[in-house]
Amino acid sequence: MSWRKGMSLFKTTTSRLTLWHLGIFSLLSVAVFGIVYLSLASHLQAQKDREIMDKAREFGVLFHEHGIAALQAEFNRESESRGTRHVFFLLESTDGRVLASSDLRQWSGLELAPLHQSPFAGKKTVFTTFSLAGHRFKIRSVSLLVDQGLILTIGSTLQGDEIILERYREIFGIALTVMLVCGGLVGRLLAVKAMAGVQRITDCAAQIGGHDLSRRVPLADEGQEINGLAVAFNAMLARIETLLSELEQITDNIAHELRTPLTRIRGIAETTLKNNGTIDDYREMAASVIDESDNLIEMITTMLEIAKTDSGTVELNLGPLDIAGIVEEAVDLFVPLAEDCGVQLQLRKAPEVLMINGDRSRLQRVIANLLDNALKYTPAGGMVHLSTARNGEFIKVEIADTGTGIPERDIPHIFDRFYRGDKSRSTTGSGLGLPLALALARAHNGNITVTGTDKGATFCLFLPSASPKQS
Numbered sequence: 001m002s003w004r005k006g007m008s009l010f011k012t013t014t015s016r017l018t019l020w021h022l023g024i025f026s027l028l029s030v031a032v033f034g035i036v037y038l039s040l041a042s043h044l045q046a047q048k049d050r051e052i053m054d055k056a057r058e059f060g061v062l063f064h065e066h067g068i069a070a071l072q073a074e075f076n077r078e079s080e081s082r083g084t085r086h087v088f089f090l091l092e093s094t095d096g097r098v099l100a101s102s103d104l105r106q107w108s109g110l111e112l113a114p115l116h117q118s119p120f121a122g123k124k125t126v127f128t129t130f131s132l133a134g135h136r137f138k139i140r141s142v143s144l145l146v147d148q149g150l151i152l153t154i155g156s157t158l159q160g161d162e163i164i165l166e167r168y169r170e171i172f173g174i175a176l177t178v179m180l181v182c183g184g185l186v187g188r189l190l191a192v193k194a195m196a197g198v199q200r201i202t203d204c205a206a207q208i209g210g211h212d213l214s215r216r217v218p219l220a221d222e223g224q225e226i227n228g229l230a231v232a233f234n235a236m237l238a239r240i241e242t243l244l245s246e247l248e249q250i251t252d253n254i255a256h257e258l259r260t261p262l263t264r265i266r267g268i269a270e271t272t273l274k275n276n277g278t279i280d281d282y283r284e285m286a287a288s289v290i291d292e293s294d295n296l297i298e299m300i301t302t303m304l305e306i307a308k309t310d311s312g313t314v315e316l317n318l319g320p321l322d323i324a325g326i327v328e329e330a331v332d333l334f335v336p337l338a339e340d341c342g343v344q345l346q347l348r349k350a351p352e353v354l355m356i357n358g359d360r361s362r363l364q365r366v367i368a369n370l371l372d373n374a375l376k377y378t379p380a381g382g383m384v385h386l387s388t389a390r391n392g393e394f395i396k397v398e399i400a401d402t403g404t405g406i407p408e409r410d411i412p413h414i415f416d417r418f419y420r421g422d423k424s425r426s427t428t429g430s431g432l433g434l435p436l437a438l439a440l441a442r443a444h445n446g447n448i449t450v451t452g453t454d455k456g457a458t459f460c461l462f463l464p465s466a467s468p469k470q471s
Contacts, residue, residue, distance in 0.1 A: 017191035030176075045161070048161060056142055089153070090104075093151070138158045140156055268285050306435050316443060317360075318357050323463060324354050341378070354390060355466040356464065357464070359444070363463075365436070370461065371399060375401075379404070407452070
């Protein structure tokens, strides 16, 4: 069981980040150690080479000035002062005859290749590094030609250099262990901090699973990426909350508002069946049921369109439009209806072209709903004024009527679904025209405002003006 827990621990992103950090940190540390170690070893070898080469040159000068006897005496003095086990000096001929040397009893098995032999043939100076039985440390030697047929060889153990490198390796091992422990702890802290924002989002998602859609992920200072994730997650939550709210509202609307037409349809059918009517009665009943069903279908379709538009899931076919032309087309379409109602339509167009970026069919429906609403509540002999104008960064479409007006208490609810004020209860309609118009206007980043008195109402549609590139 503990093995499984250990394996699952390494499946977490925090543990993986910690391991990645520790691995990279270890590789970099070893790489730095290797570079420093090689640099130090190279420096020590160069220093040793300079030391024995200077001594070889000194012996060469002594040989040329005072001969072999003086050189032999200097060999003895130097080897005794530095230790016969640590250095050796040798002067030999190219055929291998030893002419002078220090005490070589500690150097049994010493074999040096003369300069005339391969692979040193033709060279005047040769450095070599070798190991010798009975010596713990390696030996560094230099052989140089001091005269025709005479080779001077000086060798010295690398005890001091190897001890330094050994101490360096020990110190690095201890330091690396401490650094790995500290690096692991720091990596763990950094990983935990980096994943704290993700954990907060996870906790929030878990609480949302308990139907708490009002929660939002708080922003912190974990970094731009985590904050961006939190912002996107909060936006998604807001969208889901809106969608569920729309679904709940549609469910409530169906439960309350659709019950009446369904009851009416059932009543028509039940009354006709109970009265044992004629075939004409049944035909009349069927026609009434069809009419009520059509009204019901239109109501459901409008409700769904409002819900999709409010939730932002509706797809708009956007393009450059002349809003003044759309208003003019709507006026031409409603002139016959206005004449039948005894209402006069007036249109005042702006002297300039008013371009917007919008969906033609849906904006036509917005204008049609507002205009139909104005005509519906304007009695015969009244007038409906329409005008288009530029209003800052927006295009303004104003529809004012001389109808029954809107009481002050009804204005805050005028765009609520199925809301019908006291003055509108005697007129036909579902109470969905204005909510749909507002939803479509807001989908275009616009708005609809309303003012009302007892002498009429004024609806103003505001839509963003198209930029030169859009138009």
